[in-house]
Amino acid sequence: MTDIASTTGAPARRSNLLGGLLIFRQSIRRKIVGISVALIILMVITSALSMVMSKRVEHLLDELTVRYIPAYGHLARANIRSLERALALRRMVIAKMQVPADEERYAGRLRFFQEKGDEVEQEANAARKLINAIIDDVSTPSDNAALARIDNRIDSALTEGSRQLGEEQAKLLKQLDSKDLTETRATLARVDTLRDQLTQKIDAIRADMLSQVFASTSTVIRDQQQAIDVSAVVTGLAAVLGLGFAFLVSSGITRPVRRLLEGTQEIEAGRFDQLISVSTKDEIGQLSAAFNRMVEQLRRNERIRETFGRYIDPRVVEGLLDRPDAATEGQRRLMTVMFCDMKGFTSMSEGMTPQGLVKVMNCYLTMMSEPIRERHGVIDKYIGDAIMAYWGPPFIEEADQTRLACLAAIDMVDRVPKLRKQLPELLGVRVIPAECDVRIGIATGEVLTGSIGSDLMMSFTVMGDAVNLASRLEAVNKVYGCRILISEATAATVGTELELREIDRLAVVGQSKPQAVFEVMGSHGELTKQQELLRSRYKEGLAAYRIGRWEDARNAFNAALEVSPGDGPSLTLLNRLDHLQSNPPPADWNGSWHMEHK
Template sequence: MPIFNQSIRRKIVGIALGLIILMVVTAILSMVMSSRVGHLLDELTARYIPAYGHLARSNVRSLERALAMRRMVIAKMQTPPDEEGFAARLKIFRETDAQVEQEAEAARKLINAIIDDESTPSDNAALARIETRIENAVKELRRELDEEDAKLLRLLDAKDFAATRDVLVHVDALRDLFTQRIDAIRAEMLSQVFVSTAQVIRHQRQAIIVSGIVTILAAIVGLAFAIMVSTGITRPVRLLLAGTREVEAGRFDKTISVSTQDEIGELASAFNRMVEQLRQNERIRETFGRYIDPKVVQGLIDRPEVAVDGQRRVMTIMFCDMSGFTAMSEGMTPRGLVKVMNHYFTVMSGPIRSNRGIIDKYIGDAIMAYWGPPFIEEEEPALLAGLAAIEMADQVPALQKQLPDLLGIRAMPGLCDLRIGIATGEVLTGSIGSELMMSFTVMGDAVNLASRLEAVNKTYGTRILISQATADAIGSHLGLREVDRLAVAGQSAPQTIFEVMGRAGALTAAHESLRSHYAEGLAAYRARRFDEARAGFNAALEAVPGDGPSRAMLARITRFEAHPPDEGWDGAWRLEQK
């Protein structure tokens, strides 16, 4: 509708103007009908009722005329005659005689005025009959009374009182006849007064009813108009609110239908454009989330200064590698190898992301990930990395069963396993690269140490090795075993390394015995009590046959028996190769 294509200001002004127009129309109609009632009431009070009053006074003047005549006769018949009283009574008689005609003529004029006024409803035929009857009654009375009055005065002058009495009786009969006619005319006039009064009352009631109906209709029309316009305003606002809540919840598939061309319609169009841009940004984010960890993408969007400036932070780094990858890949086609690696990375990436880790990159068959601020709190990185490593190790048996089915072969050329190294320390975080291409990553000794620990798993026959700082941060939340003091390639100062055996409280009795005997053997080993150390490591092997660290330490003891360590030996083992 055109009304919805106007601005909000014009809509509001239009509502107000429409209501004002309705009020004016209602007021004008009420005034017109009130004026009509007033006009009828004026006619009733200025014509009908006065005309009736003149007829009544004409009757009264007729009685007064008759009384003056009797007094005049009495004054003349006295002995001696009261000439002065007779003259006074004669004067009053003549005045009242003229007043009878005057009152009747005044009534006739008012009745004719009613008939002539076409602006008011009236029974003109009945009023015309009344006017004619008044005229006839007055004319007949005047003609007969003039004759009788003249005769009466002659008889009084002649002092023929007997004849005078007869004339007086005849005059009284004429007066009674006139009174009867005037009474009949008054009755008809009174009925016309009642009719006029009823019309005034009817028109007044009609004015009240019509004014009420028009007022109600105006209120209904105004309310409907206001509701229609306000709905046209509030409906898009509610749609905008619903769309905003959808966007707030992260759902960008909802658009708003633009039904108006006012400011709200423009706002709805701008909202749809914004949602479309957000939808595109979300698609970009999802696309890049397959190449860059989504948390990094979100972090760079929320805090771009972190990528630009770079910061030093204490973080936990993980390196994960697939053991036996070279042997396994030799017998596969490129397509089969890609299929296996994609499945392997999908399975191993799940625990990292579920434990809020950031996957930095895939390097061949290796995964590099890290935990730390600003992505998670500073107290949690080491524990989350340890839990992720345990979950990744738990996936190995299922992965070994899935790979043959994935390739459509009975058995894999070689068994696959995991090697995980975790280290905690201060690293540099930020965007590293050239002006043409950059990568948000971490750099530092902790990164190198995690990479070395991943490789050291081959030496000790373990899956998960962590640094001293990582073990200190984990505490008793996971089941740890101290494995050795080791100086990896590139580091001069040795540090203690630990194996993650499982979740705290989940170790079997055999593994608890293994950890206890291994600790005894390790203490004797560092004190150069190699026989006691051998006994401790053998006891550990009895608890868990094939334990890699125990076998590695027994081999080292055999080597020391042939080539004892120097006197200044600190109990640490130094690796010369990466």
């Protein structure tokens, strides 16, 4: 017994190792659920890690947009407000120096000047507040030392710059009120110088703050890229682990399924000598075990089928197994039945030992059975040296049955010389005690097919008048000295495919109605001129015989004997003519003959 799944030792050991794993001992449902749970866990881990890293990037991005950039914006606006204040101061000077002075415009510019001073301070304080918030937030990776320096620089620049500008601007206002143009111009120049110095300091602070903004932006981009890379790596790792785990488990499922498929294909091909290995304990393993048990049962059934095939035709066995009810009920069918017997068997078997008789019988039955099988006939039974066979549906088409039966009979007769040659060799003698030959009777008609017998033993066979007629025709060969005799129904169906010779019109034992009986001389177109002349002369004699012209019939039968000396039917009818001449038949005689013995 071979194993289609274990052709080498190494794969078998690996299969056993895998089969020993706990996971392969689980049910298919648990395996699938396990794969799903493992993939879900990997997906949750990947999602959680992505969420954590996304939150960190979100926090950094939030700090950049809420603190860094707004702080830089406040410093930029403080610079702008300082420039606006300087411009307002110049417009105040222009309004005051006009003749006459535009006091209303001067008052408006003064208010605007004072408001812009407050706004400068507010913007600077707002920037410092945001910078201090960045420094206080320990959850973000900021350069706190640089930010602290920026905060101090803002404080010192505004404190010192505001003080100096405040003093000079106070002098400028007094000088404007006193209309001291010379001092006003000098003071305004000092104010511009101080303003430019403050602007430069604020610009430097802004530049440093912009560097911090860029640094924070780089951190956000780096962390975001890191989050993407980590997510990609974790996702890829999860995919690899998930696919590997799924492949491992699915292989444990598909491998035995594939073995099961291969085993099924082997069974489909008619090879029952191979089992599949059972490496799992899940449903597929149980199915594999059940499959092996089924193979064992099929193997036993096949042995039974093969064994019965030697006793009963395999086609009959197939039908009995597939449709036992139809075989039991029986059916009426039109069939052709053959009986074959061995001439001289009784005298030949008297001097044989039992072992020699068995050899002769096996050789004879084998040689005569082969043509029947080759011509698609069904051997019904062996009765001593007799063979009973039949042709018909469902084994062959109804139109072919008579032709195949007659061709089989011709083949059987053709094998007689070979049989005569082998028998002395089987018996270890030079010549056999009696010359062997065959006698064959064939009849066509409606028969009953089915299983016939008792509750203890039954036989699938055919029964009916056609069976009895075929048996009688086989015996009639002895009377007429023929080899193959067929019934009128058989001859009518054969038509012109075979060369036939009408022998007589007979009513065999068991039948009251006579019918024509024909001899099969050979296949169509294969008769010699001598055989054709014999058939013609015999036909003339038979026609004269049936109308009571005894002398004409005698002359025709003698002419037939001149063509073929020893022709059995011609000799038989010549002997019958002597009887009829001495015992004339009744006036209504139709030329038929009633057989009184089997």
